[in-house]
Amino acid sequence: MNMLVPTRLHGEGKPVSVENLVKRFGTTPAVDDITFTAAAGRLTTLLGPSGCGKTTTLRAIGGFHDADSGDIRIGNRSVMNLPPHRRPTCTVFQSYALFPHLSVFENVAFGLRATRVRRSEIPARVGEARAMVGLEALSRRQAGQLSGGQQQRVAFARALVMRPEVLLLDEPLSNLDARLRVQMRSEIRKIQEEIGVTTIYVTHDQEEAMSLSDRIIVLHQGRIEQQGPPHEIYERPRTRFVAEFIGTSNLVPVRVGDLRGDRVEIEIFGGRLSVPRPTEPELTVGRELHAVVRPEHVRIAGQSESGVFRATVESRSYLGASASYVLRMSDGSSLRAALPAPRGAALLTEREQCTVSVDAERLYLLPVTA
Ligand SMILES: Nc1ncnc2c1ncn2[C@@H]1O[C@H](COP(=O)(O)OP(=O)(O)OP(=O)(O)O)[C@@H](O)[C@H]1O
Ligand SMILES: [Mg+2]
Numbered sequence: 565m566n567m568l569v570p571t572r573l574h575g576e577g578k579p580v581s582v583e584n585l586v587k588r589f590g591t592t593p594a595v596d597d598i599t600f601t602a603a604a605g606r607l608t609t610l611l612g613p614s615g616c617g618k619t620t621t622l623r624a625i626g627g628f629h630d631a632d633s634g635d636i637r638i639g640n641r642s643v644m645n646l647p648p649h650r651r652p653t654c655t656v657f658q659s660y661a662l663f664p665h666l667s668v669f670e671n672v673a674f675g676l677r678a679t680r681v682r683r684s685e686i687p688a689r690v691g692e693a694r695a696m697v698g699l700e701a702l703s704r705r706q707a708g709q710l711s712g713g714q715q716q717r718v719a720f721a722r723a724l725v726m727r728p729e730v731l732l733l734d735e736p737l738s739n740l741d742a743r744l745r746v747q748m749r750s751e752i753r754k755i756q757e758e759i760g761v762t763t764i765y766v767t768h769d770q771e772e773a774m775s776l777s778d779r780i781i782v783l784h785q786g787r788i789e790q791q792g793p794p795h796e797i798y799e800r801p802r803t804r805f806v807a808e809f810i811g812t813s814n815l816v817p818v819r820v821g822d823l824r825g826d827r828v829e830i831e832i833f834g835g836r837l838s839v840p841r842p843t844e845p846e847l848t849v850g851r852e853l854h855a856v857v858r859p860e861h862v863r864i865a866g867q868s869e870s871g872v873f874r875a876t877v878e879s880r881s882y883l884g885a886s887a888s889y890v891l892r893m894s895d896g897s898s899l900r901a902a903l904p905a906p907r908g909a910a911l912l913t914e915r916e917q918c919t920v921s922v923d924a925e926r927l928y929l930l931p932v933t934a
Contacts, residue, residue: 577604577605577606577729577730577760577761577762577763578604578638578639578652578729578730578762579601579602579603579604579638579639579762580601580602580608580625580636580637580638580730580762580764581600581601581602581635581636581637581638582598582599582600582601582602582621582624582625582634582635582636583599583634583635583636583637584597584598584599584633584634584635585597585598585599585621585624585631585633585634585635585636586631586632586633586634587617587620587621587624587629587631587632588632593632593786594617594620594786595617595620595621595624595631595786596617596785596786596787597634597787598617598621598634598783598786598787598788599788600781600788600791602730602762602763602764602779603762603778603779604762605760605761605762606762606763606778606779607753607756607757607763607765607776607777607778607779608763608764608765608777608778608779608780608781609764609765609766609767609773609776609777609779609780609781610622610764610765610766610767610781610783611767611768611770611773611780611781611782611783612768612782612783612784612789612809613768613784613809614768616783616784616785616786617783617785617786618734618766618767618768618783619658619734619766621766621783622655622732622734622764622766623655624636625653625730625732625764626648626651626653626655626732627643627646627647627648627650627651627653628648628655631644638651638652638653638729638730639729649678651730652728652729652730653728653729653730653731653732654675654723654724654726654728654730654731654732655723655732655733655734656719656720656722656723656731656732656733656734656736657719657734658734658735658736658738658739660715660716660718660719660739661719662707662708662715662718662719662722663707664706664707664708665706665707665708666706666707667703667704667705667706667707668694668699668702668703668704668705668706668707668710668718669690669703669704671707671718671722672690672693672694672718672721672722672725673686673689673690673725674722675722675725675726676689676690676725676726679726689725690721690725692725693721693722693724693725694721696721696724696755696759697717697718697720697721697724697751697755698717698751699714699717699718699721702714712739712740712741712744713740713744713748715739716736716737716739716740716748719736720736720752720755724755724759728761729761729762730761730762730763730764731756731761731762731763731764732763732764732766733752733763733764733765733766734766735766735767735768736748736752736765737749737752737767737772738767738769745772749772749775749776750775752776753775753776765777770809770810770811773794774794774797774798774810777793777794778793779791779792779793780792780793780794780797782797782805782806782809782810784805784809789802789803789805789806790802790803790806797810798810798811799926799928800928801813801856801928801930802930802934803930803934804854804930804934807856807930811858812858812859812900812902813856813857813858814855814856814857814858814859814862814899814900815854815855815856815930816832816833816854816855816857816897816899817852817853817854817897817932818830818831818832818852818853818854818855818929819831819850819851819852819853820847820848820849820850820851820853821836821849822849823841823847823848823849824838825841826840826841827839827840827841828840828841828842828847828929830853830855830929832855832922833873833875833893833894833895833897833899833920834873834893834894834895835872835873837872837922837924837927838924839855839924839925839927839929840924840925842928842929845929845930845931845934847929852932853929853930853931853932854929854930854931854932854934855927855928855929855930856927856928856929856930857899857922857927858926859888859900859901859902860902860904861922861923861926861927862891862899862900862901862902862920862921862922862923863901863920863921863922863923864889864891864901864903864912864918864919864920865918865919865920865921872919872920872921872922873893873894873919873920873921873922874893874894874917874918874919874920875891875892875893875894875899875917875918875919875920876891876892876915876916876917876918877889877890877891877892877912877913877914877915877916877917877918878890878891878892878898878914879914880911880912880913880914882906882908882911885904885905886902886903886904886905886906887902887903887906887911888900888901888902888903889901889902889903889912891918891920893920899920901920
C-alpha cells in the first residue's frame, strides 16, 4: 500500500505546552500536576499503563475535558477557554467515531462542511487527504463496510483534511492486528514527518512508542515519571517503574564494594564487578542499590568456558529470532537473559549449569527507593 505524501501541507506546526495540569474525577486526580512541551512539528508520545491518565490529558488538550487547574498553550496562546472546535487541534479517537452509514467521502468531508472552506474546494481537499492515507479506491463505500485498518485510515484522513496545527491520536492502532499495527505505525510516522504537524500520540505499547516518537513522556498514576528521547528512556531509566515498563529489566540488589576514580566495584551475584561510576546517585562504600541489567546485556557461556558468575538454567523459552532464559545465580537471585539468533542445537536446557557475564559498561545503578 503506497501512500502519496505531499510535502508541508500544513506549514510549520506549533508547540503545545501543558503546564501544571490537574484533572480530577471526584476527589481522585486522574492527571496530577503534569508539565511538558510537545515540540513544533514533532511526535511526542504519552506512554503508560491503563488508567495512568493518557486519554484524560489528551482530551484536556483537545478541549473535551475542563481542567481543574493549570494551563495549556498552543503556540503563544492559551486555549483553556476555547471549545474543541475553536482549538487548532484534531483528535483521532480510539473508537474512530466514524458515521457507519455515510460514505468514506462524506466521512472525510464532514468536518470541512462545518468550516468556511468553499464547497467547490471540498472534493480536492478530500482527495488529497485520502491519497495521503492510501484510500483512493474506496470513496463510495460506506464506512461501516470497511475493515478495521481501512476505518483507521478514514479516521486519520478525516483529521488530516482539516489541516490541523496539532494532531491528537489516542491509541489509533489498538483495534488492528499485530502485523497491520506495525505497518500503520511506520505510515503514520512518515506522514507526520512529511507534513510536519505537531502530534501527540497516546499508547500503552512501549514498542510502538519507541519506534514512533521523537520524545516519550512516561506517565504513571497521573504523574510524569520520566521524559526524553526513546534511547534515553531505554538506556537511562530513572526509576524502577520506567526500567520495568520500558522493555525488560533485571533489578538486581547490589552493594557498593569500593570506589576508584570513575569506576565503582559492586558486589553482585556473590562476586564483584567493576562498573562505570554514575554522577547520580551519591555513592558510599556499603550503600545498597539496584543494578538495572537488560537481558540482552547478559552473555551466557557453557560451563567449561570463561564467565564471571556461575548459574543454573531455570527455564528457557525459544522465540525463533531469540531465546530467553531465566537463570538462578549462585547467590540465589534470578536473572533474565536474552540470547540473539540462537542455534537450536546449542541451546542450554533446564537445570544445565553455565557461566554468565554481564556487560559492565551498560549496567546502570539506581537508588533502591527510585
Ligand atoms: N469520565 C470519567 N469519570 C470518572 N473517572 C474517570 C473518567 N475518565 C477517566 N477516569 C479515571 O481517570 C483515570 C485515568 O483515565 P484515562 O482514561 O486517562 O486513562 P488511560 O491512561 O487513557 O488508560 P487506558 O490505557 O486504559 O485508555 C482512571 O482511573 C479512570 O478510571
Ligand atoms: Mg485511554
